[in-house]
Amino acid sequence: MSKKTYIEDIERTLYDIKNVDKSVYKSQAGLTEEVVRDISKRKNDPDWMLDFRLKSLEVYESINIPNWGPDISRLNMDEIVTYVRPDAKMVGSWDEVPQDIRDTFDRLGIPAAEKQSLAGVGAQYDSEVVYHSVQKRLTEQGVIYTDMETAIKEHEDIVREHFMKLVPPKDHKFAALHGAVWSGGSFVYVPAGVNVKIPLQSYFRLNAAGAGQFEHTLIILEEGSSAHFIEGCSAPKYNVTNLHAGCVELFVGEGARLRYSTIENWSRNMMNLNTKRALVEKNGLIEWVSGSFGSAVSMLYPCSILHGEGARCEFTGVTFASKGQNLDTGASVIHVAPHTSANINTRTISKSGGAATYRSAVKVTKNAHHAKCSVNCESLMLDSESRSDTLPVMDIEVGDVDIGHEAKIGRISEDAIFYLMSRGIDEAEARAMIVRGFVEPIAKELPLEYAVEMNNLINIELEGAN
Amino acid sequence: MLEIKSLHAGVDGKEILHGINLTVNRGEVHVILGPNGSGKSTLMNLIMGHPKYEIQSGTIKFEGQELNLLAPFERARLGIFLSFQSPEEIPGITVENMLRAACQAVTGEKIKILPFRKKLQAVMQELKINPDSANRYMNVGFSGGEKKRNEILQLLMLNPKLAMLDETDSGLDVDAVQIVSNGVAKFHNKDNACLIITHNTQILKSLTVDKAHVLLNGQIVAEGGTELVDEVSQNGYSKFTY
Ligand SMILES: Nc1ncnc2c1ncn2[C@@H]1O[C@H](COP(=O)(O)OP(=O)(O)OP(=O)(O)O)[C@@H](O)[C@H]1O
Ligand SMILES: [Mg+2]
Numbered sequence: 001m002s003k004k005t006y007i008e009d010i011e012r013t014l015y016d017i018k019n020v021d022k023s024v025y026k027s028q029a030g031l032t033e034e035v036v037r038d039i040s041k042r043k044n045d046p047d048w049m050l051d052f053r054l055k056s057l058e059v060y061e062s063i064n065i066p067n068w069g070p071d072i073s074r075l076n077m078d079e080i081v082t083y084v085r086p087d088a089k090m091v092g093s094w095d096e097v098p099q100d101i102r103d104t105f106d107r108l109g110i111p112a113a114e115k116q117s118l119a120g121v122g123a124q125y126d127s128e129v130v131y132h133s134v135q136k137r138l139t140e141q142g143v144i145y146t147d148m149e150t151a152i153k154e155h156e157d158i159v160r161e162h163f164m165k166l167v168p169p170k171d172h173k174f175a176a177l178h179g180a181v182w183s184g185g186s187f188v189y190v191p192a193g194v195n196v197k198i199p200l201q202s203y204f205r206l207n208a209a210g211a212g213q214f215e216h217t218l219i220i221l222e223e224g225s226s227a228h229f230i231e232g233c234s235a236p237k238y239n240v241t242n243l244h245a246g247c248v249e250l251f252v253g254e255g256a257r258l259r260y261s262t263i264e265n266w267s268r269n270m271m272n273l274n275t276k277r278a279l280v281e282k283n284g285l286i287e288w289v290s291g292s293f294g295s296a297v298s299m300l301y302p303c304s305i306l307h308g309e310g311a312r313c314e315f316t317g318v319t320f321a322s323k324g325q326n327l328d329t330g331a332s333v334i335h336v337a338p339h340t341s342a343n344i345n346t347r348t349i350s351k352s353g354g355a356a357t358y359r360s361a362v363k364v365t366k367n368a369h370h371a372k373c374s375v376n377c378e379s380l381m382l383d384s385e386s387r388s389d390t391l392p393v394m395d396i397e398v399g400d401v402d403i404g405h406e407a408k409i410g411r412i413s414e415d416a417i418f419y420l421m422s423r424g425i426d427e428a429e430a431r432a433m434i435v436r437g438f439v440e441p442i443a444k445e446l447p448l449e450y451a452v453e454m455n456n457l458i459n460i461e462l463e464g465a466n
Numbered sequence: 467m468l469e470i471k472s473l474h475a476g477v478d479g480k481e482i483l484h485g486i487n488l489t490v491n492r493g494e495v496h497v498i499l500g501p502n503g504s505g506k507s508t509l510m511n512l513i514m515g516h517p518k519y520e521i522q523s524g525t526i527k528f529e530g531q532e533l534n535l536l537a538p539f540e541r542a543r544l545g546i547f548l549s550f551q552s553p554e555e556i557p558g559i560t561v562e563n564m565l566r567a568a569c570q571a572v573t574g575e576k577i578k579i580l581p582f583r584k585k586l587q588a589v590m591q592e593l594k595i596n597p598d599s600a601n602r603y604m605n606v607g608f609s610g611g612e613k614k615r616n617e618i619l620q621l622l623m624l625n626p627k628l629a630m631l632d633e634t635d636s637g638l639d640v641d642a643v644q645i646v647s648n649g650v651a652k653f654h655n656k657d658n659a660c661l662i663i664t665h666n667t668q669i670l671k672s673l674t675v676d677k678a679h680v681l682l683n684g685q686i687v688a689e690g691g692t693e694l695v696d697e698v699s700q701n702g703y704s705k706f707t708y
Contacts, residue, residue: 415554416554419550421542422515423564434556
């Protein structure tokens with residue numbers, strides 16, 4: 001693997017460059033039936049999708065925002081623009097992407113990465129995908145990697161069979177919201193036995209101020225196939241609230257292996273209320289790699305339903321909360337079948353008054369005898385203003401299981417910093433080393449480019465004045 | 467090289483050291499003796515710049531430069547080194563990576579991985595340290611004796627001007643004491659100096675002591691040469707008063 005990574009040398013300032021809003025259409029702010037019908041019409045939805053959206057809207061109106069977790073009262077849906085159509089058609093060549101949008105993705109290193117290390121790329125700008133491509137070799141093997149709009153048209157049956165079946169709109173208020181106004185996202189289908197060895201990456205960029213992004217990612221891996229999907233997210237900073245309420249549904253077939261990697265790197269005005277869920281069949285494997293950086297508030301708990309015997313889940317997460325941020329992240333696993341196993345390993349860091357909560361739910365149902373689950377979550381607070389919590393919940397309905405849980409919350413040790421400084425290492429680097437050391441057990445499990453990006457983001461967070 | 471004048475210092479407003487005077491010249495080996503709690507570690511922490519300890523009055527100078535306002539890393543870069551009585555564990559940072567970062571920081575030069583590794587392995591071999599421990603996290607899970615040996619490894623890699631050793635010979639088996647003592651002897655030459663705290667004096671075997679100081683309740687109550695070291699190891703501290 002090449003050592004140079006696609007986002008290696010980026011600075012936070014690059015994420016923050018905003019383009020002039022050149023969208024050709026924006027829905028009116030707020031959420032009404034009229035808005036939903038309008039979005040649906042502009043997207044040329046089939047009738048069933050319009051119905052789905054309207055039903056979701058009803059659900060949305062009937063349920064309350066969660067009464068737990070971080071305070072999200074500053075989110076005022078009446079002010080959020082749910083649909084922003086960029087002035088661009090989806091194309092298969094970067095040359096045809098409008099210059100300012102192209103520049104954005106260039107700065108994020110996406111086209112360069114595509115040439116180097118990706119088998120397919122999707123790029124979404126505000127509410128619509130502006131670029132999608134996949135290597136011909138994969139297409140010939142029957143692999144589908146396209147934007148959701150195209151998928152609905154060209155693979156309607158598969159989409160209809162799976163769309164929001166894992167995350168039904170009634171799941172929670174923001175799932176319902178997603179069902180009503182979703183737009184964009186990627187669709188991946190890997191036929192039985194096909195191994196997609198090089199990663200596919202979709203990048204979601206939210207440029208418009210005061211807008212919401214509601215992309216839908218649907219991935220289906222048939223029996224014995226494998227793939228690695230990378231999701232990247234970012235947005236420039238505004239002083240109005242933006243909302244991200246994406247939805248990810250992953251169907252991992254018998255013996256299939258899916259790695260789903262994300263580094264979410266939102267600006268500090270973002271409410272990130274994202275829902276991700278995987279259904280894993282017999283002997284299948286879902287591997288989550290989840291980095292949560294940025295945003296004002298995040299609520300993100302990727303869920304794995306271990307549905308078939310011997311299904312497995314590996315979850316690796318790093319969360320970094322700094323000043324003004326409340327990041328509530330974690331994972332959930334539902335063991336439904338016997339001999340299923342899960343391994344959850346997380347590190348959370350809080351700094352300058354930031355709050356980081358690790359929240360997990362592990363459920364082992366009656367049928368899941370011989371289930372194995374091990375949870376290891378560690379939190380590090382870099383100063384006395386910062387907060388950290390771990391809230392693991394276990395619900396075990398069967399006796400014959402092997403469950404382990406280890407949680408540690410600690411503050412950075414002044415003596416450890418002194419020790420490093422006494423060896424000539426300056427204070428900032430000493431702190432950075434200790435933080436890198438703290439995430440190292442996780443970083444070493446990551447592919448090199450991810451470890452490097454994670455380290456970069458950690459350094460950016462540490463260097464930032466707040 | 468090191469010049470301490472009427473140093474009054476302590477922690478949390480409590481005075482622990484009551485007027486210390488101490489001069490260490492280039493090429494010398496000094497020993498600090500004293501019962502538990504007399505302030506020996508406090509003195510070394512102050513010289514290294516531990517943020518918890520504050521100077522109430524008096525001065526610490528190194529090669530003519532007042533240390534008071536310098537951060538610990540700046541003191542390290544001037545050539546001051548402390549082998550800790552209880553070395554910290556640093557999870558996630560390997561011995562090799564930390565030491566390379568430290569050597570780069572102290573010399574101000576970029577150091578290539580491979581030559582560095584070679585040198586590190588050679589020094590580890592001299593100290594009879596298991597070569598695999600270069601890839602272990604700094605002091606994490608090390609036995610007491612392994613931690614001490616690891617401090618001497620750092621001493622030899624960083625090659626400072628002033629080596630302060632705080633009970634580096636405590637908790638070592640007979641062979642290990644010999645290895646550590648040889649290591650310090652190897653380090654010492656006419657251009658550098660050692661300041662050594664010891665309770666059992668074994669670390670001094672391979673060294674020639676120039677001066678010994680007895681610290682009692684934060685004051686130096688006796689000074690002399692090797693004979694003072696012998697006197698204390700035979701009769702303890704009962705004859706000293708302050
Ligand atoms: N950080 C601290 N906070 C409070 N008291 C301290 C602190 N450090 C040292 N002291 C006190 O200062 C006195 C001297 O401690 P110091 O560690 O310097 O002794 P020492 O001579 O090194 O003893 P030993 O031989 O046991 O290592 C002791 O009474 C100790 O309790
Ligand atoms: Mg001591």
